[in-house]
Amino acid sequence: xxxxxxxxxxxxxxxxxxxxxxxxxxxxxxxxxxxxxxxxxxxxxxxxxxxxxxxxxxxxxxxxxxxxxxxxxxxxxxxxxxxxxxxxxxxxxxxxxxxxxxxxxxxxxxxxxxxxxxxxxxxxxxxxxxxxxxxxxxxxxxxxxxxxxxxxxxxxxxxxxxxxxxxxxxxxxxxxxxxxxxxxxxxxxxxxxxxxxxxxxxxxxxxxxxxxxxxxxxxxxxxxx
Numbered sequence: 001x002x003x004x005x006x007x008x009x010x011x012x013x014x015x016x017x018x019x020x021x022x023x024x025x026x027x028x029x030x031x032x033x034x035x036x037x038x039x040x041x042x043x044x045x046x047x048x049x050x051x052x053x054x055x056x057x058x059x060x061x062x063x064x065x066x067x068x069x070x071x072x073x074x075x076x077x078x079x080x081x082x083x084x085x086x087x088x089x090x091x092x093x094x095x096x097x098x099x100x101x102x103x104x105x106x107x108x109x110x111x112x113x114x115x116x117x118x119x120x121x122x123x124x125x126x127x128x129x130x131x132x133x134x135x136x137x138x139x140x141x142x143x144x145x146x147x148x149x150x151x152x153x154x155x156x157x158x159x160x161x162x163x164x165x166x167x168x169x170x171x172x173x174x175x176x177x178x179x180x181x182x183x184x185x186x187x188x189x190x191x192x193x194x195x196x197x198x199x200x201x202x203x204x205x206x207x208x209x210x211x212x213x214x215x216x217x218x219x220x221x222x223x224x225x
Contacts, residue, residue, distance in 0.1 A: 012198070012219040014121075014188050015058040016130055022056050023133040025161055029053040054212035055161075057130075058187045060085070060204045065211040066174045078208035084155035084183040089119035089200035089219070091193050097124050098136045100165070106144055109195075110151070119200055120148060121157040123190040128159065135166040142176040149180045157185035157202075157217075188217060196221075 016022070024030045031052040037043035054077070055061075062077035064070055073079060092109040094101060101124070110116065124138035137160040148156055156163070156177070163184050164173045177184055185202060202217035 008222060009199075010221045012193060012221055014190055014193060014217045014219055015215070016128075016187050016189050018052070018057040018214065021131045023131055024053055024056055026133060026135075028055060031056050052214075054207070054210050054214055055186070057214050058185065058189065058202075058217050059212050059214045060183065060185050060202070061174070061212050062204075062210075063178050066171060066178060070209065070211060073208050076208055077204050077210050077213040078206045080183065080204055082203050084119065085185075085200065085202045085204065085215075087119060087200060088117035088197055089121055089155075089157075090115075090117050090197050091121045091123060091190060091195055091219075093123045093190075093195045094138070095124070096126055097138050099138065101138055101140055101144060103141065103143055103147075107147065110147070112195075113197075115197070116151045116153065117197060118153055119155045119157070120151075120153050121185075121188060121190060121193075121200070123159055123193060123195075125159050126191045128189065128191065133161070137161060137166065139163060139165050140173045142172050145173060145176040145180065145182070149182065153182070155183045155185070157188050157200075159188045159190045161187050185215075185217065193219065198222075 020031050022031055033048050033050040035048055037047035039046050064075040068075050140163045164171045198219035198221055202215050204213035204215050207213050
């Protein structure tokens with residue numbers, strides 16, 4: 001049970017901020033907003049509306065992003081289970097790398113962990129520039145997903161905009177995750193997080209008609225834990 005409102009843990013925000021400065025995946029819808037009411041205009045409230053791809057910033061993909069149709073709401077983000085996104089998570093640090101994550105490097109870091117929870121977050125960058133889209137980001141491979149499945153991992157998170165290579169057409173890593181009924185987070189901000197086990201809280205919003213959802217992901221770092 002998580003103690004509430006005490007000093008036994010530190011909250012670490014691992015989400016990207018969202019604004020009109022965020023560079024979307026090329027071709028995707030950027031964040032924009034309209035002001036519909038203003039207090040300075042003698043309106044009773046400040047009121048805005050916004051438009052954006054649900055893949056802007058830190059987010060979760062549902063299976064309908066890759067398979068099936070949006071009309072099949074069962075695979076949409078509103079029906080994702082919550083358990084994969086709440087619970088103990090191991091953070092591993094692969095260093096500041098780009099491109100395909102080396103299988104042996106991944107295994108060497110995982111092998112150093114005393115235990116592997118069901119959730120694994122992979123740090124590959126310390127200098128993320130959200131206003132510029134870097135196509136040469138670190139990405140996972142199906143063989144790494146095979147290893148995660150063997151370890152009993154049900155959810156993996158990355159600080160890259162995709163678990164697959166930027167220009168991938170077949171999205172093999174996405175499909176391998178779905179094959180194992182695993183889940184994934186993208187665009188995490190792990191720059192200030194050290195290797196170790198934390199308590200992750202990162203539930204998606206309940207959008208029944210969408211294939212993805214932005215989220216506010218945090219880690220609880222229990223003192224002396």
